[in-house]
Amino acid sequence: METEHAPILSMEKLTMSYSGTPVLKGVNLEVESGQVIGYIGPNGAGKSTTVRILLGLQQGYGGTARLFGENIKTSGIAYKRRIGYVPETAEVYDMLTAREYLVFTGGCYGLDAVKAEKKGQQLMNQFGLANVFDTRLSSFSKGMRQKVLIIASLLHNPDLLFFDEPLSGLDANSVLVFKEILAKLAETGKTVFYSSHIMDVVEKISDRIVLLYDGQIAADGSFEELNAQNKEGSLEDLFNQLTGFHQHAQIAEDFVSLVEEV
Numbered sequence: 207m208e209t210e211h212a213p214i215l216s217m218e219k220l221t222m223s224y225s226g227t228p229v230l231k232g233v234n235l236e237v238e239s240g241q242v243i244g245y246i247g248p249n250g251a252g253k254s255t256t257v258r259i260l261l262g263l264q265q266g267y268g269g270t271a272r273l274f275g276e277n278i279k280t281s282g283i284a285y286k287r288r289i290g291y292v293p294e295t296a297e298v299y300d301m302l303t304a305r306e307y308l309v310f311t312g313g314c315y316g317l318d319a320v321k322a323e324k325k326g327q328q329l330m331n332q333f334g335l336a337n338v339f340d341t342r343l344s345s346f347s348k349g350m351r352q353k354v355l356i357i358a359s360l361l362h363n364p365d366l367l368f369f370d371e372p373l374s375g376l377d378a379n380s381v382l383v384f385k386e387i388l389a390k391l392a393e394t395g396k397t398v399f400y401s402s403h404i405m406d407v408v409e410k411i412s413d414r415i416v417l418l419y420d421g422q423i424a425a426d427g428s429f430e431e432l433n434a435q436n437k438e439g440s441l442e443d444l445f446n447q448l449t450g451f452h453q454h455a456q457i458a459e460d461f462v463s464l465v466e467e468v
């Protein structure tokens with residue numbers, strides 16, 4: 207049972223290895239309802255793996271993951287109706303039109319077809335995609351697909367949102383709109399677990415930033431708290447510092463030297 211004060215999301219000693227190589231080495235995290243968590247870390251750190259575990263899409267992990275107070279290993283799948291997810295790389299059903307896709311995904315989350323269609327159309331209109339509601343997704347640009355995925359993740363009004371690099375392909379105006387949407391969703395009490403490499407956006411939208419490094423949580427706090435501890439400027443600087451990365455200029459120089467060798 208979900209208890210009144212239980213965190214909406216928690217991980218206890220979460221571990222995961224692929225072919226014997228450890229990726230998560232004991233991740234502990236508790237998230238309160240209504241927080242926007244910026245989940246960051248270097249390429250290959252295990253961010254998507256964490257999200258897949260929490261969504262019940264990844265088997266073979268150790269430790270305990272709880273959503274809405276319940277262990278996801280034993281709670282059945284009902285909790286999934288309260289979750290929205292935009293994956294890092296999504297397979298959309300290319301031959302479907304946006305209308306068909308949204309009705310289908312709405313149905314997967316328990317929404318009836320008429321409602322999913324109406325809401326899908328309204329949200330497509332908001333994103334400036336009214337004229338392609340009946341166009342096949344195969345002809346959509348990357349950014350247009352991304353918008354459809356964002357809409358699909360929100361159709362059923364979930365309480366907990368997982369966004370894995372959701373801005374991928376979105377133009378600058380759409381990014382502005384999306385940032386506002388996130389802020390409004392958080393205002394209405396939604397919890398957002400936001401994983402991205404776009405540091406200025408993470409810095410702006412997150413109440414709390416969690417850095418995954420070497421299989422564990424290496425930093426956890428608001429941007430101001432992390433900044434005060436580390437005395438760096440932007441989140442990008444902080445990221446470089448916390449992950450011990452200072453060789454960008456040397457790597458770039460070596461890289462271009464190699465390119466120039468013929």
Ligand SMILES: Nc1ncnc2c1ncn2[C@@H]1O[C@H](COP(=O)(O)OP(=O)(O)OP(=O)(O)O)[C@@H](O)[C@H]1O
Nearest residue numbers: 224225229247248249250251252253254255256294
């Ligand atoms: N299905 C899989 N089989 C084998 N190895 C995997 C699999 N999925 C992920 N990995 C490995 O686990 C590690 C973590 O991958 P993951 O995608 O979780 O990282 P990430 O932090 O999301 O990275 P990025 O920022 O590049 O998206 C990587 O070394 C990756 O190669």
